[in-house]
Amino acid sequence: MKLLLIAPLMKKVEVIKMSFNVVEKFVSINGEGRRCGQLAVFIRFAGCNLNCSYCDTAWANEEDVSYEIMSIEEIYKYIKSSGVNNITLTGGEPLLQEGIVNLLKTLSSDTELYIEIETNGSVLIDKFVSIKNCPSFTMDYKLPSSGMENKMALENFKYISKNDTIKFVSGSIEDLNRVKELIEEYDLVNKTNVYISSVFGKIALDEIVEFMKNNNMNGVTLQVQLHKIIWDPDKRSV
Numbered sequence: 563m564k565l566l567l568i569a570p571l572m573k574k575v576e577v578i579k580m581s582f583n584v585v586e587k588f589v590s591i592n593g594e595g596r597r598c599g600q601l602a603v604f605i606r607f608a609g610c611n612l613n614c615s616y617c618d619t620a621w622a623n624e625e626d627v628s629y630e631i632m633s634i635e636e637i638y639k640y641i642k643s644s645g646v647n648n649i650t651l652t653g654g655e656p657l658l659q660e661g662i663v664n665l666l667k668t669l670s671s672d673t674e675l676y677i678e679i680e681t682n683g684s685v686l687i688d689k690f691v692s693i694k695n696c697p698s699f700t701m702d703y704k705l706p707s708s709g710m711e712n713k714m715a716l717e718n719f720k721y722i723s724k725n726d727t728i729k730f731v732s733g734s735i736e737d738l739n740r741v742k743e744l745i746e747e748y749d750l751v752n753k754t755n756v757y758i759s760s761v762f763g764k765i766a767l768d769e770i771v772e773f774m775k776n777n778n779m780n781g782v783t784l785q786v787q788l789h790k791i792i793w794d795p796d797k798r799s800v
């Protein structure tokens with residue numbers, strides 16, 4: 563009898579927590595990753611636990627940033643009303659939003675959608691990878707020039723698969739040397755999709771290509787943030 567009374571209460575508490583702080587939502591082309599150049603709906607969440615030296619979205623991490631509180635239903639409706647099937651959840655750090663697993667489960671249950679989550683490598687993804695029709699993680703490994711490498715959860719290398727991507731945002735030769743070490747140590751090219759991106763404007767792209775050639779970096783993809791070439795690099799919601 564007691565159990566019967568408590569169960570509905572617990573459900574109610576969970577429902578209350580299923581809202582998210584969204585700083586912007588928009589449709590654009592994805593400028594990064596495996597679906598680069600394709601239309602995508604972006605949901606950007608507020609707040610981050612890291613402070614990367616190069617962060618192009620630091621405004622979303624300010625304590626006083628204004629945000630819209632959206633329920634799972636409202637996010638899902640917005641996505642469906644756009645008519646676009648690629649979804650990118652980003653931030654800020656999306657995996658820090660309380661109840662994010664519930665949003666991921668709901669979105670994943672719609673098999674018309676292709677969901678990518680940009681995450682910063684400091685949050686363990688083990689609790690998410692068992693979701694049915696699991697979203698694709700684009701997990702950054704923060705390199706020395708970010709100032710955040712000591713925050714990386716190395717255990718994530720165990721959970722990342724060919725459904726996911728590891729991204730190395732590189733701003734120096736020191737960073738690139740670290741990429742090479744990590745690829746070798748964790749056999750990353752065989753385990754997942756490996757991308758190198760430049761910290762925008764920080765390192766010449768031909769230097770990266772030279773590094774890739776000199777180190778036989780087969781299976782690694784160089785990526786440039788396409789949206790920053792199409793629009794002003796500081797423009798929001800594109």
Ligand SMILES: C[S@@+](CC[C@H](N)C(=O)[O-])C[C@H]1O[C@@H](n2cnc3c(N)ncnc32)[C@H](O)[C@@H]1O
Binds near residue numbers: 760787
């Ligand atoms: C703003 S972050 C949000 C998601 C998550 N916090 C993360 O870091 O992956 C989205 C992506 O933009 C990348 N990024 C941020 N600033 C950048 C810059 N100046 N140049 C290139 N990529 C950048 C991040 O490394 C990350 O891959």
Ligand SMILES: Nc1nc2[nH]cc(C(=O)O)c2c(=O)[nH]1
Binds near residue numbers: 591650
């Ligand atoms: N067009 C566009 N593509 C993106 N792909 C990942 C982004 C991000 O900020 O996570 C992003 C972004 O901010 N804009």
Ligand code: SF4
Binds near residue numbers: 610613617682
């Ligand atoms: S983890 Fe992502 S959002 Fe957070 S500071 Fe670094 S790049 Fe910016």
Ligand SMILES: [Mg+2]
Binds near residue numbers: 619
């Ligand atoms: Mg961005």
